[in-house]
Structures are given as C-alpha cells and as structure tokens.
Amino acid sequence: MTVAHIIGGLTTSHIPAIGNAVPNEEVLKNDPYWQPFFSGYGKAREWLQAAKPDVAIVIYNDHGLNFFLDKRPTFSIGAAFEYQHADEGWGIPTLPPFQGDPELSWHIINSLVADEFDITSCQEMLVDHGFTVPMSLFWKDNSYGNIRTIPVCINTVQHPLPSPARCFKLGQAIGRAVESYDKDLKVVVLGTGGMSHQLDGERAGFINKKFDLMCMDKIVNEPEALTGLSIHELVRQAGAQGAEFILWLAMRGALPGNVKMVHSNYHIAISNTATGLMVLENAA
C-alpha cells in the first residue's frame, strides 16, 4: 500500500521582528544584527528544495489572533481549504493566504480522536506569526504557493499548558495518522517558536543558552530526556514564553524513524529571544 510519509522535521523561532525583516532579507543578510540569524536558513531551504515535500504540518501557538480567552483549546487543528493571516495589532505585514489540505486534515483529526486525543477541529482559522513567520523563512519570497499546510495549534497562552510529555505523544499520534494515509505524499513537520525568552515580568529578557543548547542536543536522539520536564520547570529554565519548546517536542514526536540532524543554527538574540533552527531528517 502506498501511504504518506514524513520526511523530516524543521524547527525555527517565529519572532514577530523576523516577520518585519524577511521582506528585506537581501539587504539585512549583510547587516551585523541579522547576518548570524539569516545565514542559518540557506541550508534549510536547500534541504527543502531537494526533499520537495507536498504538505507541511505546522505546529505553532496562537498569540491572540484566532483565539481569545473565551475559548482556548489545548490542541486545535485546521481543516480548511485555505488559511488567512490578518492584522495582529502591532504592525506585522500580512502575508498571502496558505493552501490547506482538508482531506488530510480530517484524516488526522479522525485518527487523533480515535487515538484518544480530543482535539478541536477548525474549518475557519486565522493563522498568526507563529505560523506565518516560519513559512516565510523556509519558503523564501513567500514561495509556499505549491505546498499544502495543516496548522496544529497548541495552547501556550493560558495555563495549564499541556505537558512536554503530552505534546510529544500528540506528535507521535500525528505521525501515526500521517503514515496511515493512503496517498503518496511527502510530509514535513515544522515545530516553531522558542527558544528561551521571557517577555513579561521583572525577569523579562531572560535567556538560558546552556539549557537551549542542551535541548537542541537531546531532541535529536534522546527526546525522552526532555519529556520528563514539567511546564513549571520549562518556564523556570527557558523563560515564560520559552515554554513554546513544547511545540518542538510535538514535532519531534511526529518523526517516526531514526533521525539525522542535517543542520542547526543557534543565535542570541533577535529581539528578546534566543533563536534556534534545526533540520532533522527522518532516516527510516
């Protein structure tokens, strides 16, 4: 039987400042502030161009564009033909729409609920910078027109947040769902956000290089070393918003075989955030 196959995973930070910089990359890539950041993306784009995925599953968090606090699902999945970006209030450029794959979305939704993940399905879903910045980084000049996307949104706004272990298991369930889809498709999984940063409180500006580098090391072949963390410990070590690392763990869970690290880049800092980029190839 021909089934869909996960070819690998990508991680990237999704800081709004990057969204403002991306249209000017050709100039900024020589700027001392931006050079160490943008220089990491060439290899990731080369890998994507060679791998030619048909679908990108984008694991991100909504920062208050699609969801308010009236309803704040822990896990939600898009099942739309198209996803729109929109004004987020503080001036990030609005990107062209993203193509969906509702048939695969529903397959994943059906499979996840059968697998005891009681997710929220969304036939309309605005995607914010958590989703759009990674897409515009990996598909330069917004060349994502030929790739179909499936947004997977995890709550990182309002505690309780799902635990690192739970997010890893969600990823594993997504992996099983994809690999039981009877179409010959190549799927890449994006884990976005992170790394260490804190925007609020007197500890604003906190960054933890040692912890970030440990996470980037362990996530390749020992993700279980990270899934034992509690959210509270993650907040302590990675900062209040560094808890977004659960999105990376969900991505890692979705990779079914042995994983090879093709490329990585770490930089302190863009805006208030330590940036991390990884290309993980599924070697199975």
Place this chain on the structure above:
Amino acid sequence: MPATTHSEEPIPGTYIFDGRAAMKGYALNKMCYSFNKAENRAEFLLDEDAYCAKYGLNEVQRRAVKARNVLQLIHAGGNIYYLAKFAGIFGLNVQDVGAQQTGMTVDEFKKFIKSQGA
C-alpha cells in the same frame, strides 16, 4: 478545585497566567484582543475612557491603561500576548516593554539580552 495550577515554587519576576489571572484580567484582555482591528485602535485613541468603559475595565485596570504601565497591567490580570496589542498602539515593541518592566533604558535592555550570548 483550585483555579491555580502553579503549586511549585514561584519563579522570581515571573507571572504564570493561569485560570485565576485569566478571570481577573478578562475584560482587560478582551479589550486588548479587540486591538487586532485597526478601527478599534482608532476608536480607543479617539476616546480612551469611553473605550475602557465599553469593555467594563475596573478602576485598577483603567489606571494601569492610563499609565501605560505593563507591570501594573500584568498585576491587573493582563496577558502579555494581548497586552502587546495595546503596546503596539503606542509604537512600543517587546524590547520597549522589556525595558519598562526591568527599569532599564532600551539600550541597556538590548545590551543585557546580548550579554547572555557570551
């Protein structure tokens, strides 16, 4: 059952936005969520008091809004992601907001961030 989830030892200078905070800050965050739309930002700027009243902010929240003081807004139940939309009205980004909360100048704050890469 308690609405709070952080039974662990508190993390200095860090506020866990949990159910208790979400209830306390609901009106404030709802107003900030409305700032996703340009016409709402314009309406706020036209008559700030009327706009706060429309969303039912309490006195403490209204004072914090008037002071443009992020720590006060957080103490009043504000969530940083929604507050960012409020700060954006005044052209303040997360580095300006970080500087304000830590009592540094923006330049000092940027230097502090960078120093952690050493």
